[in-house]
Amino acid sequence: EIVMTQSPATLSVSPGERATLSCRASQSVSSNLAWYQQKPGQAPRLLIYGASTRATGIPARFSGSGSGTEFTLTISSLQSEDFAVYYCQQYNNWPPVLTFGGGTKVEIK
Amino acid sequence: QVQLQESGPGLVKPSGTLSLTCAVSGGSISSSNWWSWVRQPPGKGLEWIGEIYHSGSTNYNPSLKSRVTISVDKSKNQFSLKLSSVTAADTAVYYCARRPAAPGNAFDIWGQGTMVTVSS
Numbered sequence A: 001e002i003v004m005t006q007s008p009a010t011l012s013v014s015p016g017e018r019a020t021l022s023c024r025a026s027q028s029v030s031s032n033l034a035w036y037q038q039k040p041g042q043a044p045r046l047l048i049y050g051a052s053t054r055a056t057g058i059p060a061r062f063s064g065s066g067s068g069t070e071f072t073l074t075i076s077s078l079q080s081e082d083f084a085v086y087y088c089q090q091y092n093n094w095p096p097v098l099t100f101g102g103g104t105k106v107e108i109k
Numbered sequence B: 001q002v003q004l005q006e007s008g009p010g011l012v013k014p015s016g017t018l019s020l021t022c023a024v025s026g027g028s029i030s031s032s033n034w035w036s037w038v039r040q041p042p043g044k045g046l047e048w049i050g051e052i053y054h055s056g057s058t059n060y061n062p063s064l065k066s067r068v069t070i071s072v073d074k075s076k077n078q079f080s081l082k083l084s085s086v087t088a089a090d091t092a093v094y095y096c097a098r099r100p101a102a103p104g105n106a107f108d109i110w111g112q113g114t115m116v117t118v119s120s
Helices: none
Strands: A002-006 A008-013 A019-025 A033-038 A043-051 A061-068 A070-075 A085-090 A104-108 B005-006 B018-025 B031-040 B045-051 B059-060 B068-072 B078-083 B091-101 B116-119
Touching: A008 A019, A008 B068, A019 A085, A019 A104, A033 A061, A043 A061, A070 A085, B005 B068, B005 B091, B018 B031, B018 B091, B018 B116, B031 B068, B045 B068, B045 B078, B045 B091, B059 B068, B078 B091
Parallel strands: A008 A104
Antiparallel strands: A002 A019, A019 A070, A033 A043, A033 A085, A061 A070, A085 A104, B005 B018, B018 B078, B031 B045, B031 B091, B045 B059, B068 B078, B091 B116
16 A cells, blocks of 8 residues: 655645645655645545646646655645645555545644 | 535444445436545544446455445446444545546545444
């Protein structure tokens, strides 16, 4: 099983500042990496797939980068609605054993 | 647009079987997508349970495989989850989700989730 490790567990950021979230895979997942945003009481929402492609309707302030085992989600200028928990997830192997990272909570500083 | 809606009992007794259904609306379950179940224990992260294609082909999380059955009902445009021998550790919000079958794709549509508590 590919283990996904996210850091930090909690990120305190002021509105308008940049947030940088990290995700590391225990073995290469190529670019088969997605990022999700989850707010309290809501289902996760797909932000990024293919490591760097924004999903439909996702604002340009969200960007993803990386390949192999190291990935980054950057929120260029945090808006109030961006304070949430973010998960990375790999979908590389076949047959699939899809795994999520433990999450990064982005909170207001 | 495609929408997913979970349904099923919110309370299951220990050692019993958890049964949930996900209704697909606004699109066909016979489209080129895998249909998945993902769960989230209270205050914790996400865990993929397994998925099914409209042909009936399935993939399961090895950690749950011995207890999980996912099935599809094309006539009703829905798919279902059965998890047997449940314990308190299976208490979670259960989500159904869609994952396009194109090589390497993520969960792009999710249901709202349904809370299932395992308790006597």
